[in-house]
Amino acid sequence: MASPNPNAYDPAAAAAAEGTAVSTRTRTTADIVNAGLKGRYRAEKRFRMYGVIAIAAALMMVTTLFVSIVSKGYTAFAITSISLPVTVERDLVANAEGEITDRSIAFANYAAPLRAALEAQFPEVESRSERRALYEILSDGASFQLQRMIEENPDLIGREFTMTSPVSSDFDVLNKGQIDLTVPENMRRVSDAQAGWFEALQERGLIETTFNTNLFTNGDSRQPELAGIxxxxxxxxxxxxxxxxxxxxxxxxxxxxxxxxxxxxxxxxxxxxxxxxxxxxxxxxxxxxxxxxxxxxxxxxxxxxxxxxxxxxxxxxxxxxxxxxxxxxxxxxxxxxxxxxxxxxxxxxxxxxxxxxxxxxxxxxxxxxxxxxxxxxxxxxxxxxxxxxxxxxxxxxxxxxxxxxxxxxxxxxxxxxxxxxxxxxxxxxxxxxxxxxxxxxxxxxxxxxxx
Missing domain, CATH: 1.10.3720.10 (MetI-like)
Known part of the structure; x- marks a missing residue:
């Protein structure tokens, strides 16, 4: 019997060998794809994490900004006012002939009755320097406010009435607790004596804190307590x-x-x-x-x-x-x-x-x-x-x-x-x-x- 030719083509063996090679290649490609998918999933998770971190950082910065603005600005919506019994004498607003005219009312010295009303609360204050320090409690706009009141209602002349006006910005800040009285006196704008007078006015019920309508009704001013938007x-x-x-x-x-x-x-x-x-x-x-x-x-x-x-x-x-x-x-x-x-x-x-x-x-x-x-x-x-x-x-x-x-x-x-x-x-x-x-x-x- 003749021996088989080793160089002869065997279809069955060739098909089996090709199937084995294809199976090997298929398994290798699947493994590569699976390994790549794991890496892609990890990269996607990292990308999502980076996005969450970026959004959280942005929200934190925006929140910090808003908290900073609100914490500094909410006190401006309140204003400290002082109520004093004021009397505008006839001689103060009359002209040289003793007549009261629109011109004499417009050019009267309205700071005098306001200062007198404040001095009446502290009769022990006698020296000129102390009186000047006491006058600093009043806002510079108080005299203009009193002038407008007299112009609108001249019947107030010669009568005692209660006038409510803002205090100066230094005492408004003091009332809001933004001045530390424990620091040395020469390092703050309010002296110990002024702080004592202001505390006495608070105890007498002459100081009150109300909503700051000036912020929404006034124009700009050099005085913070009078400035508005x-x-x-x-x-x-x-x-x-x-x-x-x-x-x-x-x-x-x-x-x-x-x-x-x-x-x-x-x-x-x-x-x-x-x-x-x-x-x-x-x-x-x-x-x-x-x-x-x-x-x-x-x-x-x-x-x-x-x-x-x-x-x-x-x-x-x-x-x-x-x-x-x-x-x-x-x-x-x-x-x-x-x-x-x-x-x-x-x-x-x-x-x-x-x-x-x-x-x-x-x-x-x-x-x-x-x-x-x-x-x-x-x-x-x-x-x-x-x-x-x-x-x-x-x-x-x-x-x-x-x-x-x-x-x-x-x-x-x-x-x-x-x-x-x-x-x-x-x-x-x-x-x-x-x-x-x-x-x-x-x-x-x-x-x-x-x-």
């Missing part, structure tokens, strides 16, 4: 109104033209690139532009809300244009085609169909732009809105300041009481910003349509 709030209102009346129609019109009418060529591409670049330009550059154009060329009044509104309009226009174009792009083409199919012109199609559907997105972008403008300081500093303005502005052409600039001014003041005022103003500004952003979110949720 109302002038800055009114200035911010006029500035934002000018910004809104200019930026919204111009921004929407520019977005409609670029999205619906402008031909697609290199010039429109250049305009689009410049609009996107302007959205990232530092705000102080717009302030320099306003200083050079609106003040020096056109001669508009410095520190006026109308100039601030013009500068903020230039700054917010890119934001509004970009948001408006995105809202127009979100309207489905079928809306346009359907309107044109029933015979509407292109202008009718845009005004009657596209714009109403895109308006919620446009309004959302506008509100966000207004919130950004409300918090701006640098461009307004360049046009002079950093001026010290006491009077409440009566219109957009009157000198005014805005809330962020008011915060900047108070933060630069040396008096300790302005620290609380600064934090309180920041709290009010943040409340406005949160309200405006919440309005934008609610507006988008209410009117947004999903196609």
């Amino acid at each position: 109302w002038g800055a709030v009114v200035g911010s209102f006029y500035t934002l109104m000018v910004t809104l009346l200019l930026s919204f129609p111009i921004g929407v019109a520019a977005a409609v033209y670029l999205e619906e009418f402008a031909p697609k060529n290199k010039w429109t591409d250049l305009i689009e690139v410049n609009i996107n670049n302007l959205a990232a330009v530092p705000s102080i550059v717009f302030g320099l532009l306003g200083l050079a154009v609106f003040l020096q060329v056109f001669g508009l009044p410095r520190s006026a809300p109308v100039v601030g509104g013009l500068v903020l309009t230039l700054m917010t226009l890119p934001t509004i244009i970009i948001a408006s174009r995105a809202a127009l792009k979100s309207v489905p083409p079928s809306i346009r085609e359907a309107a044109l199919g029933v015979g509407a012109s292109k202008l009718q199609m845009i005004t009657h169909h596209v714009l109403p559907l895109a308006m919620p997105g446009m309004l959302t972008g506008t509100i966000i732009g207004m919130a950004q403008a409300l918090g701006e300081t640098a461009p307004l500093l360049m046009i002079g809105m950093v001026a010290f303005v006491v009077d409440i502005p009566g219109g957009p052409m009157d000198p005014a300041t805005v809330l962020p600039v008011q915060i900047y001014l108070w933060a630069d003041s040396p008096e300790r009481a302005f620290v609380a005022k600064t934090s309180a103003a920041i709290m009010v500004l943040l409340a406005f910003l949160v309200f405006m952003n919440a309005a934008a979110v609610l507006l988008r949720k209410k009117f947004e349509r999903r196609w």
